[in-house]
Every structure is written in C-alpha cells, then in structure tokens.
Amino acid sequence: MATARAIPPGRDAELSELERFARYPSLADRVVVITGGASGIGASLVAHFCAQGASVAFVDLAQAPARRLCQDLRAYGLPSPLALTADVRDVDALRAALGRAESELGSISVLVNNAANDRRVPSADMSVQDWDDAIATNLRPHFFATQAVAPTMRANGGGSIINLGSVSAHTNFVDLAGYIASKAGIEGLTRTLARELGPAGIRVNCVIPGWIMTERQREGLVTEEVLAALDAAQSLRLRLTPADVARLVLWLAADDSRGATGQRWVVDAGWM
Template sequence: MKDAQATAVYPDLKGRTVLISGGASGIGEAMVRAFAAQGAAVGFVDLDREAGERLADRLSSAGHRVAFVHCDITDEHAYKAAIQRIADALGPVTVLLNNAANDVRHGLEEVDSQRFERLMAVNLGHAFLAAREVVPMMKASGGGAIINLGSIGWMMASPGYPVYAASKAAAHGLTRGLARDLGPHGIRVNTLVPGWVMTEKQLALWVDDEARELIARSQCLPGSVEPVHIANMALFLASGASAMCTAQNFIVDGGWV
C-alpha cells in the first residue's frame, strides 16, 4: 500500500502561528511545508540565509503565510529578537518545534570545554531559550504545543558523537520537566524522535551501501524514513488530535528501537 506520504488535515492548525528552528532544509523544511499546507502561519529560522529565503519565497508565492528570519540560534539575543519579529509579523506563537541540531561526528579527545558548550548550544540550549520566549504567548492564548526533536541515536548507544547523544538525551528530560510545569496552563510538551531519516545531508555524508544494509536489517518496516514522515507526526502532536498527549516520546523510525 503506497500511503506513506498521505497527510491528514487538522482544521485547528489553520491560522495558528508555528515557530520552527532549522527550517530551511531537511526535516525542518518538511515541517515548514507541512504546516503551511495546513493553513498555519509559519515562522522559521535558519543559519542558511539563501535556502531559507528561497523556501519562504516559494511558499509565499503560493499564497502561504510564511516568515523567515536568518538567525544563529546559539546567539541568545539574536534568537530572542528573531522570535519577536516572527510573533510581530504572524501573531503569538502557539506551536514551537525545536528542530535545529547538528550531528557532526566527534570523539571524546577532540572536544574541549568551548566546543562542548557550542555543541550543547546548537543541540539543546536553543530549545530551552525558545520555550522560555514563547510560553508567555501560549499562556495568554490559552495553551499551546512544544515539540522537542529527540533521537534514537543515544537510545542505541550509537558511536561517534557523545556530546550529541548527551544533548539529545537531555532534550527528552527537558520535555518531561516542561510538561509537568506547563501542563496546568494547557501547554503540551512532547518529544518527536526520528529514526535514520533520509535527508539530503544524511545521504551526502553518511548513507552508503553498508548503512543501507544496516537500515534494512534494523527496521521492522521496509523502505526509508523520509522527512515527510517526521512532519506528519509533528502535525498530529501540534493539533488538538493529540489533546491528552504530553511528556511522551513519539518515535518514527520504522520500528528500529
């Protein structure tokens, strides 16, 4: 059955303001496109100015409400200002997707304290910052949804990126802590956990014949996990269809872990 890219329609997402970090490519781009197709007002940030502007122009030309802000999410003041610009342009943010991350490979001996802090900032720190900035908007709006992007990598004890693994494990902890604190305000917080997603970056850097054999052996389902599959789960978690879902992990990995 070729229904892998079928997308449900969530009427309550229409008109909502959504903020997506790392939205210019890969999983983030799929999310931007998916929420725009639902009629949401989508603000996204990315370090890649050219790709971000190109995506925003295409979607705006198609009649969608989209705002892109070029931003380094590890710069607290710049990211805070970008979030405010998006809220001013599109309205109060009630859906936050903390998607941006960098799974650059590194060994224990290669990481000094400065690099450790940079890796944690790009993989975890921005998520806390963005939540802090948008939660007042969500409270004033009567609720909202925060979706942190996790990873099956640390669950599998994958080698080659210990700080990334630590930051992604911490993202799951952030979800649990925020869910407890924010639940009384109608704000749901969940972790969306991708498997090995076939983004352009992954295909260019890491996916060779050996990797494809590993994926085929490890997944219960045949085929590839694509960015659209992650975006589809994000739509569900942002919508009222998941009204009583919070503090949970939602894994989209083809049945790997």
C-alpha cells in the same frame, strides 16, 4: 511502495504528496515557529504547516536554503513563510527572532525546536569548546525558546511545543557524545517542562526520529554500509523521509492530540 534499497526522492515528491494526508482544521491560521527550518526535516515541517493553512515562521542560520525553500513553496502555490536569520546558539538573537515572528504574525501557539548540528567529534579529541558548542546548539535553545514563548501561550490558554530528539540516544552511535547527551537531555527537559507548563494548557512533547533521508543525508552520509545497517536495524523495510516526521509533528501541534503531553513519540521504522 519503496524497495528497501531505494533512497526516496526529495522535496518535489514530498510537495506533490501533501494532499494525500490528513488535514487539521485546528491548525488553520495558527502561528507556528520552527527552528532550523531551512533544510532537512525542518523544511518539511515548514511545508507541511504551510499546507495546513498555518502562519509559519522559521529561524535558521543558512540563508540560501531558506530562500530556496520559500521559492519552492511559492512555486507550489503555498503561502510563503516568514524566514528569519538567527543562530540558535545566540540566545538573545533567538529571543529577538521569536519576538519578530510574534510581531509580524501574531501570538505563537506552536513551537518546534528542531535545529541541531550532529558534527562528529571522537571523544578523545573533544575540546571544552566543542562540548559547549554541542550543548549550545542542540539543548540550550530548546529551553530558552520555550521560556520565551510560554508567557504568551499561558495568556492565550495554551500551546504546543515539540522538541526533536534522536534515535541516536537509544542506539550504538559513536563520536557524537555532545549531540547525544543533548538529545537525551531533551527527553528529560520535555518531561519537566510538560509538568511545569501543563496547568497553563501548554503541551510539551518529544519526537524521536530514526534515520531520516534528508537531502544532507542523501548527499553525504548514506553509504551502502549505512543502508545495510538500516536493513538490519529497522523492522519496516522502508526509508523514512522528513514527511514521516512532519506528519507526526502536525498531529502533536493540532488539537487532535490535546490529551498528549510529556511523552516521547518515536518514528524509527521499528529500530531494534
């Protein structure tokens, strides 16, 4: 078991652990699209769905990490996902990417709205453009991607949509007003869309991660102070990894969770 202070290792360790965890027969061959899938939690989601035998596409702005992820998965003997380049702030480009995933892989039955940008801006310095950019990245795509995939899911008798929220909407973080307003908004959006789409068999859930040790976090944001704060806040003495989030998302995507919709699912090691 990891000691409280240790920062967990990266993708290699994660890929080598995939076999230790649950398999979901209902995910085999299912078409899954993940936004922001090139790095961080999104890349782990891509790897986990590929390992379940799903047909996976991901949408991301960043091309170099997208190529690296596909190479790493191939080197590990996993099928290469379809990497699509688009900026989720551009709703037409997002719609086009979802259309391309559908035309290349088939009807989308799982959508994970994961892309986000938590750029810090002190509230005193926030411009209208900063605010609009935060909402356009962190909230608007969740709605329009759902709107785009819902007709096919409806025609096929159902689907599963998973939106990534954040512990930051429930704690004491600052300089993130646009991001946190978006993340809080996702929780409300999840409930209303679950109600609207439920009669069509489409489930909509929100996963709320705590502090997850992604490569970006490990490289820039995790200081000794952060680790000490995590030790104080978390009930469990471990460092959460992208795989801890991905395994919950797998369950929400699979038929195993068929009765669950409109809910928040928290993976934060008991943050209090």
